[in-house]
Amino acid sequence: MRHGEAAASFDQEIDPGLSPLGHEQAEAASQQLSAIVPLDAQLWSSPKQRALQTGAPFAGVRDVVLQQDARFIELPSPKGLAQRSEWLQQALASDWSALPTAVHEWRDSTFAALQALSTPTVIFTHFLVINSIAAAVSHEDAVVQCLPANGSIHHLQIDGPLWHWVSRGAMLESIVN
Numbered sequence: 001m002r003h004g005e006a007a008a009s010f011d012q013e014i015d016p017g018l019s020p021l022g023h024e025q026a027e028a029a030s031q032q033l034s035a036i037v038p039l040d041a042q043l044w045s046s047p048k049q050r051a052l053q054t055g056a057p058f059a060g061v062r063d064v065v066l067q068q069d070a071r072f073i074e075l076p077s078p079k080g081l082a083q084r085s086e087w088l089q090q091a092l093a094s095d096w097s098a099l100p101t102a103v104h105e106w107r108d109s110t111f112a113a114l115q116a117l118s119t120p121t122v123i124f125t126h127f128l129v130i131n132s133i134a135a136a137v138s139h140e141d142a143v144v145q146c147l148p149a150n151g152s153i154h155h156l157q158i159d160g161p162l163w164h165w166v167s168r169g170a171m172l173e174s175i176v177n
Contacts, residue, residue: 025151
């Protein structure tokens with residue numbers, strides 16, 4: 001699941017929480033997830049505030065701990081806010097194979113975490129994590145494979161080395177916030 005709308009953009013704050021709309025999206029997603037997710041499902045989140053705050057309502061309904069895993073965090077980017085926007089625009093227009101080694105290591109780590117899951121799991125994560133998964137499913141190299149909307153729920157099934165979408169969530173009409 002992609003996190004709800006952030007209170008600040010990628011180049012304004014390193015780790016923003018959710019905006020008021022983002023909190024509404026998290027609550028709505030909690031209701032949707034309650035209807036479709038098995039009771040024994042694991043709940044994982046990126047350690048970023050926007051992902052944790054998105055997962056909190058559902059974890060509360062289920063009365064379970066929302067576990068954090070840095071492998072589900074947004075891809076590595078420049079530390080300085082001033083460089084992040086330009087870097088992100090270049091990355092979005094690129095192919096995965098053209099990105100730095102740190103990004104390849106991040107993707108490998110994310111994929112290994114997914115591959116290790118053995119039970120139904122909900123992961124509260126980010127735009128480019130979903131896009132990296134979409135690229136793995138499609139076997140295409142473009143970074144932007146889809147435009148997952150804030151609060152969108154995507155159902156991926158992993159059968160050994162075979163990954164496929166069971167369903168795709170809502171998509172944006174514009175780009176990352």
